[in-house]
Amino acid sequence: MDVAASRASFPFISLGYVTNMHELMSVADVILSKAGASTAMEAIFLQKPMIFTEWAAYNDRYIIDFVLDYNIGFYCPTYFSFLQTINDIVAKNKLEQCTKNLLELQMKPGAEEVADFIVSTII
Numbered sequence: 001m002d003v004a005a006s007r008a009s010f011p012f013i014s015l016g017y018v019t020n021m022h023e024l025m026s027v028a029d030v031i032l033s034k035a036g037a038s039t040a041m042e043a044i045f046l047q048k049p050m051i052f053t054e055w056a057a058y059n060d061r062y063i064i065d066f067v068l069d070y071n072i073g074f075y076c077p078t079y080f081s082f083l084q085t086i087n088d089i090v091a092k093n094k095l096e097q098c099t100k101n102l103l104e105l106q107m108k109p110g111a112e113e114v115a116d117f118i119v120s121t122i123i
Helices: 021-027 037-045 058-069 079-092 094-105 111-122
Strands: 031-035 050-055 073-075
Touching: 021 037, 031 037, 031 058, 037 050, 037 058, 050 058, 050 079, 058 073, 079 094
Parallel strands: 031 050, 050 073
Antiparallel strands: none
8 A cells, every 4th residue: 555545544644843742642653754752752752653854963873772772653854755754554464563562661650659759858
């Protein structure tokens, strides 16, 4: 199946600046973004596969490597690689495997544990 044929069943929505990113990410099937720590961690905690198209700072490259090493997303630095990845997602159900791998990582936010530690240290 090619991308053009699947367009109706695999819609994309492009948005400008929004103030409800957390809500949008929670209902998305996949997160398409520049590699960045905040976006990657939120996607991981929400168990959403990622497609990274670029990286800005050198440490962002490590995020891409992590995503690829654990097979929880994709890196598409070119238009061709993006189209190929979308074809693979549609034809080979690649998101399902990425989501399974995300579940197996069992990563979770640590804010509560950090807060508990701080409180127990102060008291």
